[in-house]
Amino acid sequence: MVPLLEVDRVGKKYVVPGTKTPYCVFSNVSLQINEGEFVSVIGHSGCGKSTLLNIIAGIDNADEGVVRLKGREVSQPGLDRMVVFQNFALMPWMTVYQNVRLAVQAAYPHWNRSKIHERVQHYLELVNLKGAENKYPSALSGGMKQRCGLARAFAVRLPMMLLDEPFAQIDALTRGTIQDELIRMWNDTGVTIFMVTHDVDEAILLSDRILLMSAGPFAEIRETIPITIPRPRTRGTIIEHPDYYALRNRIIQFLSEKSQPHAS
Protein backbone atom coordinates (compact mmCIF):
# COMPACT_ATOMS: atom_id res chain seq x y z
CA MET A 1 0.00 0.00 0.00
CA VAL A 2 1.30 3.45 -0.91
CA PRO A 3 1.45 5.66 2.16
CA LEU A 4 -0.58 8.88 1.96
CA LEU A 5 2.44 10.98 2.79
CA GLU A 6 6.01 10.06 2.12
CA VAL A 7 8.94 12.26 3.10
CA ASP A 8 12.01 10.90 1.36
CA ARG A 9 15.50 11.91 2.57
CA VAL A 10 14.58 15.56 2.91
CA GLY A 11 17.16 18.09 4.06
CA LYS A 12 17.24 21.81 4.71
CA LYS A 13 20.15 24.24 4.86
CA TYR A 14 20.32 27.89 5.81
CA VAL A 15 22.99 30.32 4.78
CA VAL A 16 23.92 32.28 7.85
CA PRO A 17 24.92 35.81 6.81
CA GLY A 18 28.67 36.31 7.04
CA THR A 19 29.58 32.63 6.90
CA LYS A 20 30.58 30.49 3.97
CA THR A 21 29.41 27.03 4.90
CA PRO A 22 25.62 26.75 5.06
CA TYR A 23 24.07 25.67 8.32
CA CYS A 24 22.39 22.29 7.92
CA VAL A 25 19.18 22.26 9.96
CA PHE A 26 18.33 18.64 9.23
CA SER A 27 19.21 16.10 6.61
CA ASN A 28 18.11 12.70 5.46
CA VAL A 29 14.72 12.93 7.15
CA SER A 30 12.39 10.19 5.97
CA LEU A 31 8.95 9.28 7.23
CA GLN A 32 5.78 7.72 5.99
CA ILE A 33 2.24 8.32 7.15
CA ASN A 34 -0.66 6.06 6.21
CA GLU A 35 -4.15 7.25 5.54
CA GLY A 36 -6.10 8.04 8.70
CA GLU A 37 -3.03 8.02 10.94
CA PHE A 38 -2.18 10.60 13.56
CA VAL A 39 1.59 11.04 13.68
CA SER A 40 3.51 13.51 15.81
CA VAL A 41 7.06 14.76 15.67
CA ILE A 42 8.56 15.78 18.97
CA GLY A 43 11.81 17.65 19.34
CA HIS A 44 13.50 20.66 20.81
CA SER A 45 12.76 24.11 19.55
CA GLY A 46 15.18 24.92 16.76
CA CYS A 47 15.55 21.32 15.58
CA GLY A 48 13.70 22.22 12.40
CA LYS A 49 10.45 20.38 13.01
CA SER A 50 8.35 23.38 12.01
CA THR A 51 10.53 23.80 8.91
CA LEU A 52 9.87 20.15 8.09
CA LEU A 53 6.14 20.79 8.43
CA ASN A 54 6.39 23.86 6.19
CA ILE A 55 8.23 21.81 3.57
CA ILE A 56 5.47 19.20 3.66
CA ALA A 57 2.93 22.02 3.39
CA GLY A 58 4.76 23.40 0.37
CA ILE A 59 5.32 26.84 1.85
CA ASP A 60 9.04 26.19 2.30
CA ASN A 61 11.41 24.42 -0.07
CA ALA A 62 13.61 21.43 0.69
CA ASP A 63 17.25 21.55 -0.38
CA GLU A 64 17.41 17.82 -0.84
CA GLY A 65 14.94 14.95 -1.02
CA VAL A 66 11.30 14.90 -2.02
CA VAL A 67 7.84 14.91 -0.45
CA ARG A 68 5.22 12.70 -2.05
CA LEU A 69 1.51 12.75 -1.44
CA LYS A 70 -0.33 9.66 -2.69
CA GLY A 71 2.83 8.79 -4.62
CA ARG A 72 2.90 12.16 -6.43
CA GLU A 73 5.75 14.56 -5.78
CA VAL A 74 4.65 17.87 -4.28
CA SER A 75 6.66 21.06 -3.89
CA GLN A 76 3.88 23.68 -3.87
CA PRO A 77 1.01 24.22 -1.46
CA GLY A 78 -2.20 22.60 -2.58
CA LEU A 79 -5.78 21.83 -1.75
CA ASP A 80 -4.89 18.39 -0.44
CA ARG A 81 -3.24 19.41 2.81
CA MET A 82 -4.25 22.13 5.23
CA VAL A 83 -2.17 23.75 7.94
CA VAL A 84 -3.14 24.76 11.46
CA PHE A 85 -0.66 27.40 12.56
CA GLN A 86 0.90 27.96 15.96
CA ASN A 87 0.06 31.66 15.77
CA PHE A 88 -3.37 30.89 14.27
CA ALA A 89 -2.86 32.94 11.05
CA LEU A 90 -6.44 34.19 11.08
CA MET A 91 -7.17 37.21 8.93
CA PRO A 92 -7.58 39.98 11.53
CA TRP A 93 -9.90 42.03 9.30
CA MET A 94 -12.37 39.18 9.08
CA THR A 95 -14.77 37.82 11.64
CA VAL A 96 -14.59 34.23 12.86
CA TYR A 97 -17.35 33.30 10.42
CA GLN A 98 -15.68 35.09 7.50
CA ASN A 99 -12.35 33.42 8.23
CA VAL A 100 -13.85 29.95 7.98
CA ARG A 101 -15.98 30.96 5.00
CA LEU A 102 -12.90 32.27 3.16
CA ALA A 103 -11.39 28.79 3.26
CA VAL A 104 -14.59 26.96 2.27
CA GLN A 105 -15.19 29.39 -0.60
CA ALA A 106 -11.65 28.93 -1.89
CA ALA A 107 -11.80 25.14 -1.63
CA TYR A 108 -15.27 24.81 -3.18
CA PRO A 109 -15.62 27.70 -5.64
CA HIS A 110 -18.65 26.15 -7.33
CA TRP A 111 -20.70 25.89 -4.15
CA ASN A 112 -23.69 28.18 -3.62
CA ARG A 113 -24.10 30.48 -0.64
CA SER A 114 -26.35 28.27 1.44
CA LYS A 115 -24.13 25.22 1.06
CA ILE A 116 -21.11 27.22 2.12
CA HIS A 117 -23.06 28.68 5.03
CA GLU A 118 -24.14 25.23 6.16
CA ARG A 119 -20.58 23.90 6.10
CA VAL A 120 -19.19 26.91 7.99
CA GLN A 121 -21.91 26.75 10.63
CA HIS A 122 -21.41 23.02 11.11
CA TYR A 123 -17.73 23.32 11.90
CA LEU A 124 -18.17 26.41 14.06
CA GLU A 125 -20.61 24.35 16.10
CA LEU A 126 -18.17 21.45 16.34
CA VAL A 127 -15.52 23.68 17.90
CA ASN A 128 -18.06 25.41 20.15
CA LEU A 129 -17.70 28.82 18.54
CA LYS A 130 -21.45 29.32 18.22
CA GLY A 131 -22.21 32.84 19.35
CA ALA A 132 -18.75 34.13 18.52
CA GLU A 133 -19.21 34.04 14.73
CA ASN A 134 -19.24 37.79 14.36
CA LYS A 135 -16.30 38.52 16.60
CA TYR A 136 -12.96 39.59 15.23
CA PRO A 137 -9.87 37.53 16.14
CA SER A 138 -8.46 40.40 18.21
CA ALA A 139 -11.44 40.03 20.56
CA LEU A 140 -10.81 36.30 21.13
CA SER A 141 -8.66 34.37 23.59
CA GLY A 142 -5.88 32.16 22.24
CA GLY A 143 -8.05 29.10 22.71
CA MET A 144 -10.92 30.57 20.76
CA LYS A 145 -8.57 31.71 18.00
CA GLN A 146 -7.23 28.19 17.60
CA ARG A 147 -10.75 26.80 17.64
CA CYS A 148 -11.40 29.05 14.68
CA GLY A 149 -8.15 27.83 13.09
CA LEU A 150 -9.25 24.21 13.56
CA ALA A 151 -12.74 24.93 12.22
CA ARG A 152 -11.17 26.54 9.15
CA ALA A 153 -8.84 23.58 8.63
CA PHE A 154 -11.49 20.88 9.11
CA ALA A 155 -14.21 22.70 7.17
CA VAL A 156 -12.32 22.35 3.89
CA ARG A 157 -12.09 18.57 4.46
CA LEU A 158 -8.76 17.98 2.81
CA PRO A 159 -7.20 14.50 3.10
CA MET A 160 -4.21 15.68 5.11
CA MET A 161 -3.84 18.10 7.98
CA LEU A 162 -0.60 19.58 9.27
CA LEU A 163 -0.64 20.95 12.82
CA ASP A 164 2.26 23.21 13.77
CA GLU A 165 2.41 23.27 17.58
CA PRO A 166 -1.28 24.10 17.58
CA PHE A 167 -1.70 24.32 21.34
CA ALA A 168 1.58 25.99 22.29
CA GLN A 169 0.00 29.39 22.89
CA ILE A 170 -3.07 28.15 24.74
CA ASP A 171 -3.46 27.80 28.50
CA ALA A 172 -3.38 24.27 29.90
CA LEU A 173 -7.05 24.00 30.89
CA THR A 174 -8.38 25.17 27.54
CA ARG A 175 -5.82 23.01 25.77
CA GLY A 176 -7.44 19.84 27.12
CA THR A 177 -10.90 20.78 25.87
CA ILE A 178 -9.66 21.69 22.40
CA GLN A 179 -7.63 18.49 22.19
CA ASP A 180 -10.85 16.57 22.85
CA GLU A 181 -12.56 18.53 20.07
CA LEU A 182 -9.64 17.77 17.76
CA ILE A 183 -9.83 14.02 18.47
CA ARG A 184 -13.59 14.02 17.91
CA MET A 185 -13.25 15.76 14.55
CA TRP A 186 -10.37 13.50 13.58
CA ASN A 187 -12.54 10.44 14.33
CA ASP A 188 -15.48 11.87 12.41
CA THR A 189 -13.56 12.86 9.30
CA GLY A 190 -10.87 10.20 9.07
CA VAL A 191 -8.37 12.86 8.06
CA THR A 192 -4.66 12.08 8.25
CA ILE A 193 -2.81 14.29 10.72
CA PHE A 194 0.83 15.23 11.02
CA MET A 195 1.54 17.26 14.14
CA VAL A 196 4.64 19.01 15.39
CA THR A 197 4.85 19.58 19.12
CA HIS A 198 7.17 19.77 22.09
CA ASP A 199 4.54 18.68 24.60
CA VAL A 200 5.10 15.04 25.55
CA ASP A 201 1.68 14.45 27.15
CA GLU A 202 -0.09 16.00 24.23
CA ALA A 203 1.78 13.76 21.80
CA ILE A 204 0.95 10.61 23.77
CA LEU A 205 -2.69 11.57 24.14
CA LEU A 206 -3.25 12.27 20.45
CA SER A 207 -0.85 10.19 18.38
CA ASP A 208 -0.72 6.74 16.87
CA ARG A 209 3.02 7.13 16.50
CA ILE A 210 5.55 9.62 17.81
CA LEU A 211 8.70 10.42 15.87
CA LEU A 212 11.61 11.67 17.95
CA MET A 213 13.70 14.32 16.25
CA SER A 214 17.21 15.07 17.50
CA ALA A 215 18.51 18.58 18.03
CA GLY A 216 20.21 20.37 15.16
CA PRO A 217 22.48 20.94 13.35
CA PHE A 218 22.13 17.82 11.23
CA ALA A 219 18.94 16.93 13.08
CA GLU A 220 17.33 13.66 12.11
CA ILE A 221 14.48 11.42 13.11
CA ARG A 222 16.06 8.96 15.53
CA GLU A 223 13.22 6.79 16.73
CA THR A 224 9.60 5.96 16.13
CA ILE A 225 7.51 5.18 19.16
CA PRO A 226 4.14 3.51 18.56
CA ILE A 227 1.58 4.54 21.15
CA THR A 228 -0.08 1.32 22.20
CA ILE A 229 -2.58 2.81 24.63
CA PRO A 230 -6.03 1.97 23.21
CA ARG A 231 -8.46 4.69 22.15
CA PRO A 232 -10.62 6.43 23.15
CA ARG A 233 -8.09 8.14 25.37
CA THR A 234 -8.63 11.00 27.75
CA ARG A 235 -6.19 13.03 29.78
CA GLY A 236 -7.51 11.33 32.88
CA THR A 237 -7.40 7.72 31.74
CA ILE A 238 -4.10 7.55 29.85
CA ILE A 239 -2.11 8.17 33.00
CA GLU A 240 -3.63 5.03 34.51
CA HIS A 241 -2.56 2.85 31.63
CA PRO A 242 0.42 0.61 32.51
CA ASP A 243 2.38 1.66 29.39
CA TYR A 244 1.99 5.38 29.97
CA TYR A 245 4.96 6.13 32.20
CA ALA A 246 7.28 3.88 30.25
CA LEU A 247 6.40 5.76 27.04
CA ARG A 248 6.64 9.11 28.71
CA ASN A 249 9.96 8.36 30.37
CA ARG A 250 11.44 7.11 27.15
CA ILE A 251 10.53 10.30 25.32
CA ILE A 252 11.67 12.58 28.11
CA GLN A 253 14.92 10.67 28.39
CA PHE A 254 15.50 11.12 24.68
CA LEU A 255 14.79 14.82 24.89
CA SER A 256 17.03 15.40 27.89
CA GLU A 257 19.91 13.42 26.37
CA LYS A 258 19.77 15.44 23.22
CA SER A 259 19.60 18.67 25.12
CA GLN A 260 23.06 18.07 26.60
CA PRO A 261 25.64 20.26 24.97
CA HIS A 262 27.85 18.46 22.49
CA ALA A 263 31.11 17.15 23.95
CA SER A 264 33.14 18.74 21.18
Next chain:
Amino acid sequence: MNSKSCLICLLLTILFLLLWQLLAQNSDMPTPGEVAVVSWEFLRDPLYDAGPNDKGIAILIGYSLLRLVSGFALASVVAVVLGVVLGRCHTLFVAVNPYIQILRSISPIAWMPLLLYSVKDSELTAFFVIFMASLWPTLANTAFGVGNIRKEYLNVASILQMKPSEKFFKVILPAAGPAIVAGLKISMGSAWVALIPAEALLGSLGLGYFVWNEWNNLSLPSVIFAILTIGVVGVIVDWMFSKLARRLAYTD
Protein backbone atom coordinates in the same frame (compact mmCIF):
# COMPACT_ATOMS: atom_id res chain seq x y z
CA MET B 1 -11.74 66.98 21.79
CA ASN B 2 -12.37 67.05 25.52
CA SER B 3 -13.83 70.07 27.28
CA LYS B 4 -10.42 71.47 28.26
CA SER B 5 -9.14 71.35 24.70
CA CYS B 6 -12.39 72.94 23.54
CA LEU B 7 -11.97 75.79 25.98
CA ILE B 8 -8.37 76.44 24.93
CA CYS B 9 -9.37 76.29 21.27
CA LEU B 10 -12.14 78.82 21.88
CA LEU B 11 -9.80 81.15 23.81
CA LEU B 12 -7.23 80.97 21.01
CA THR B 13 -9.90 81.90 18.48
CA ILE B 14 -10.97 84.91 20.52
CA LEU B 15 -7.33 85.94 21.04
CA PHE B 16 -6.68 85.59 17.32
CA LEU B 17 -9.71 87.68 16.39
CA LEU B 18 -8.77 90.38 18.90
CA LEU B 19 -5.21 90.54 17.61
CA TRP B 20 -6.48 90.67 14.05
CA GLN B 21 -8.91 93.46 14.92
CA LEU B 22 -6.14 95.48 16.62
CA LEU B 23 -3.68 95.08 13.74
CA ALA B 24 -6.30 95.74 11.06
CA GLN B 25 -7.54 98.92 12.73
CA ASN B 26 -4.06 100.43 12.42
CA SER B 27 -3.48 99.43 8.80
CA ASP B 28 -5.38 99.06 5.53
CA MET B 29 -6.04 95.35 6.11
CA PRO B 30 -9.72 94.29 6.40
CA THR B 31 -11.05 93.74 9.92
CA PRO B 32 -12.81 90.53 10.99
CA GLY B 33 -16.09 92.38 10.80
CA GLU B 34 -15.54 93.41 7.19
CA VAL B 35 -14.63 89.82 6.28
CA ALA B 36 -17.75 88.57 8.05
CA VAL B 37 -19.95 90.95 6.07
CA VAL B 38 -18.36 89.88 2.77
CA SER B 39 -18.61 86.22 3.78
CA TRP B 40 -22.28 86.61 4.45
CA GLU B 41 -22.72 88.12 1.02
CA PHE B 42 -21.09 85.08 -0.55
CA LEU B 43 -22.81 82.52 1.63
CA ARG B 44 -26.27 84.02 1.33
CA ASP B 45 -26.61 82.98 -2.26
CA PRO B 46 -24.08 80.20 -2.84
CA LEU B 47 -25.68 78.87 -6.02
CA TYR B 48 -26.08 82.03 -8.12
CA ASP B 49 -24.88 81.84 -11.68
CA ALA B 50 -24.36 85.15 -13.48
CA GLY B 51 -22.32 84.11 -16.49
CA PRO B 52 -19.12 82.14 -17.10
CA ASN B 53 -16.90 84.09 -14.67
CA ASP B 54 -19.38 85.00 -11.96
CA LYS B 55 -20.71 82.04 -10.01
CA GLY B 56 -21.72 81.36 -6.40
CA ILE B 57 -19.27 79.93 -3.86
CA ALA B 58 -20.94 76.49 -3.78
CA ILE B 59 -20.58 76.20 -7.55
CA LEU B 60 -16.92 77.17 -7.31
CA ILE B 61 -16.33 74.59 -4.58
CA GLY B 62 -18.13 72.06 -6.77
CA TYR B 63 -15.84 72.77 -9.72
CA SER B 64 -12.75 72.44 -7.53
CA LEU B 65 -13.92 69.20 -5.93
CA LEU B 66 -14.85 67.69 -9.28
CA ARG B 67 -11.38 68.48 -10.61
CA LEU B 68 -9.82 67.14 -7.41
CA VAL B 69 -11.81 63.90 -7.40
CA SER B 70 -11.28 63.05 -11.08
CA GLY B 71 -7.49 63.49 -11.00
CA PHE B 72 -7.26 61.86 -7.60
CA ALA B 73 -9.37 58.85 -8.60
CA LEU B 74 -7.28 57.97 -11.64
CA ALA B 75 -4.04 58.52 -9.74
CA SER B 76 -5.26 56.31 -6.89
CA VAL B 77 -6.09 53.39 -9.16
CA VAL B 78 -2.73 53.66 -10.90
CA ALA B 79 -0.87 54.10 -7.60
CA VAL B 80 -2.55 51.15 -5.87
CA VAL B 81 -2.02 48.76 -8.77
CA LEU B 82 1.60 49.87 -9.23
CA GLY B 83 2.14 49.85 -5.47
CA VAL B 84 0.90 46.27 -5.16
CA VAL B 85 3.25 45.17 -7.94
CA LEU B 86 6.21 46.93 -6.32
CA GLY B 87 5.25 45.63 -2.88
CA ARG B 88 5.16 42.07 -4.15
CA CYS B 89 8.45 42.31 -6.05
CA HIS B 90 11.26 43.68 -3.95
CA THR B 91 13.84 43.68 -6.78
CA LEU B 92 11.62 45.82 -8.97
CA PHE B 93 10.91 48.15 -6.04
CA VAL B 94 14.62 48.73 -5.42
CA ALA B 95 15.12 49.33 -9.15
CA VAL B 96 12.44 52.00 -9.52
CA ASN B 97 12.72 53.56 -6.08
CA PRO B 98 15.23 56.26 -7.19
CA TYR B 99 12.73 57.44 -9.81
CA ILE B 100 9.93 57.52 -7.26
CA GLN B 101 12.08 59.51 -4.85
CA ILE B 102 12.96 62.11 -7.50
CA LEU B 103 9.47 62.38 -8.96
CA ARG B 104 7.76 62.69 -5.59
CA SER B 105 9.92 65.64 -4.56
CA ILE B 106 8.93 67.67 -7.64
CA SER B 107 6.12 70.09 -6.91
CA PRO B 108 3.24 69.20 -9.23
CA ILE B 109 3.01 72.87 -10.20
CA ALA B 110 6.47 72.57 -11.76
CA TRP B 111 5.05 70.24 -14.39
CA MET B 112 2.59 72.87 -15.59
CA PRO B 113 4.60 74.52 -18.37
CA LEU B 114 5.52 71.15 -19.80
CA LEU B 115 1.96 69.91 -19.52
CA LEU B 116 0.46 73.05 -21.04
CA TYR B 117 2.90 72.81 -23.92
CA SER B 118 2.18 69.12 -24.58
CA VAL B 119 -1.57 68.81 -24.00
CA LYS B 120 -2.42 72.42 -24.95
CA ASP B 121 -5.50 72.45 -22.75
CA SER B 122 -5.77 74.14 -19.37
CA GLU B 123 -8.46 71.78 -18.02
CA LEU B 124 -6.44 68.69 -18.94
CA THR B 125 -3.32 70.32 -17.48
CA ALA B 126 -5.11 70.88 -14.17
CA PHE B 127 -6.20 67.25 -14.25
CA PHE B 128 -2.64 66.02 -14.69
CA VAL B 129 -1.30 68.35 -11.99
CA ILE B 130 -3.76 66.78 -9.56
CA PHE B 131 -2.82 63.36 -10.91
CA MET B 132 0.88 63.97 -10.25
CA ALA B 133 0.18 65.39 -6.81
CA SER B 134 -1.93 62.36 -5.83
CA LEU B 135 0.23 59.61 -7.21
CA TRP B 136 3.31 59.38 -5.02
CA PRO B 137 2.10 59.15 -1.42
CA THR B 138 -0.38 56.41 -2.31
CA LEU B 139 2.19 54.58 -4.41
CA ALA B 140 4.84 54.64 -1.68
CA ASN B 141 2.41 53.68 1.08
CA THR B 142 0.84 50.86 -0.93
CA ALA B 143 4.24 49.39 -1.81
CA PHE B 144 5.25 49.60 1.85
CA GLY B 145 1.98 48.14 3.12
CA VAL B 146 1.95 45.27 0.64
CA GLY B 147 5.64 44.53 1.19
CA ASN B 148 5.02 44.19 4.91
CA ILE B 149 1.98 41.92 4.83
CA ARG B 150 2.60 39.13 7.30
CA LYS B 151 3.85 36.04 5.53
CA GLU B 152 1.28 33.80 7.21
CA TYR B 153 -1.68 35.54 5.52
CA LEU B 154 -0.08 34.93 2.15
CA ASN B 155 0.69 31.36 3.17
CA VAL B 156 -2.97 30.78 3.95
CA ALA B 157 -3.86 32.21 0.55
CA SER B 158 -1.46 29.91 -1.26
CA ILE B 159 -2.47 26.84 0.76
CA LEU B 160 -6.09 27.57 -0.19
CA GLN B 161 -4.97 27.95 -3.82
CA MET B 162 -6.73 31.25 -4.18
CA LYS B 163 -7.03 32.66 -7.66
CA PRO B 164 -4.89 35.80 -8.18
CA SER B 165 -7.96 38.04 -8.19
CA GLU B 166 -9.29 36.43 -5.01
CA LYS B 167 -5.91 36.79 -3.33
CA PHE B 168 -5.78 40.44 -4.38
CA PHE B 169 -9.23 41.43 -3.15
CA LYS B 170 -9.58 39.18 -0.11
CA VAL B 171 -6.06 39.14 1.31
CA ILE B 172 -3.64 41.69 -0.15
CA LEU B 173 -5.96 44.70 -0.31
CA PRO B 174 -7.53 44.33 3.14
CA ALA B 175 -4.18 43.45 4.72
CA ALA B 176 -2.55 46.54 3.26
CA GLY B 177 -5.78 48.54 3.57
CA PRO B 178 -4.80 50.77 6.49
CA ALA B 179 -1.46 51.67 4.85
CA ILE B 180 -3.15 52.34 1.51
CA VAL B 181 -5.78 54.60 3.06
CA ALA B 182 -3.08 56.48 4.97
CA GLY B 183 -1.41 57.05 1.61
CA LEU B 184 -4.67 58.14 -0.02
CA LYS B 185 -5.20 60.62 2.80
CA ILE B 186 -1.79 62.21 2.26
CA SER B 187 -2.37 62.16 -1.51
CA MET B 188 -5.69 63.90 -1.12
CA GLY B 189 -4.03 66.55 1.06
CA SER B 190 -1.27 67.25 -1.42
CA ALA B 191 -3.73 67.23 -4.32
CA TRP B 192 -5.83 69.85 -2.56
CA VAL B 193 -2.74 71.95 -1.88
CA ALA B 194 -1.68 71.69 -5.55
CA LEU B 195 -5.15 72.36 -6.90
CA ILE B 196 -5.40 75.97 -5.70
CA PRO B 197 -2.29 77.40 -7.45
CA ALA B 198 -3.05 75.29 -10.53
CA GLU B 199 -6.53 76.82 -10.79
CA ALA B 200 -5.17 80.29 -10.09
CA LEU B 201 -2.51 80.01 -12.78
CA LEU B 202 -4.69 78.29 -15.34
CA GLY B 203 -7.76 80.40 -14.72
CA SER B 204 -9.94 77.31 -14.42
CA LEU B 205 -13.18 78.02 -12.60
CA GLY B 206 -12.85 77.01 -8.93
CA LEU B 207 -11.57 78.15 -5.55
CA GLY B 208 -8.03 78.84 -6.80
CA TYR B 209 -9.41 81.01 -9.56
CA PHE B 210 -11.70 82.68 -7.04
CA VAL B 211 -8.88 83.68 -4.68
CA TRP B 212 -6.79 85.05 -7.56
CA ASN B 213 -9.74 86.84 -9.13
CA GLU B 214 -10.58 88.62 -5.86
CA TRP B 215 -6.94 89.67 -5.59
CA ASN B 216 -7.18 91.15 -9.10
CA ASN B 217 -10.31 92.96 -7.94
CA LEU B 218 -8.25 94.19 -4.96
CA SER B 219 -10.99 92.89 -2.67
CA LEU B 220 -8.98 91.72 0.34
CA PRO B 221 -12.00 90.70 2.48
CA SER B 222 -13.02 88.37 -0.35
CA VAL B 223 -9.49 86.98 -0.55
CA ILE B 224 -9.58 86.18 3.15
CA PHE B 225 -12.99 84.57 2.77
CA ALA B 226 -11.59 82.46 -0.09
CA ILE B 227 -8.61 81.40 2.04
CA LEU B 228 -10.91 80.35 4.89
CA THR B 229 -13.12 78.40 2.49
CA ILE B 230 -10.09 76.52 1.09
CA GLY B 231 -9.08 75.56 4.63
CA VAL B 232 -12.55 74.43 5.67
CA VAL B 233 -13.13 72.32 2.54
CA GLY B 234 -9.68 70.74 3.00
CA VAL B 235 -10.49 69.79 6.58
CA ILE B 236 -13.83 68.24 5.59
CA VAL B 237 -12.22 66.15 2.86
CA ASP B 238 -9.51 65.01 5.27
CA TRP B 239 -12.08 64.12 7.92
CA MET B 240 -13.89 61.91 5.44
CA PHE B 241 -10.69 59.97 4.88
CA SER B 242 -10.17 59.56 8.62
CA LYS B 243 -13.62 57.99 8.79
CA LEU B 244 -12.71 55.58 5.99
CA ALA B 245 -9.39 54.76 7.65
CA ARG B 246 -11.16 53.86 10.88
CA ARG B 247 -13.46 51.49 9.02
CA LEU B 248 -10.59 49.63 7.41
CA ALA B 249 -8.33 49.47 10.45
CA TYR B 250 -7.80 46.14 12.18
CA THR B 251 -5.88 44.92 15.20
CA ASP B 252 -3.68 41.85 14.96
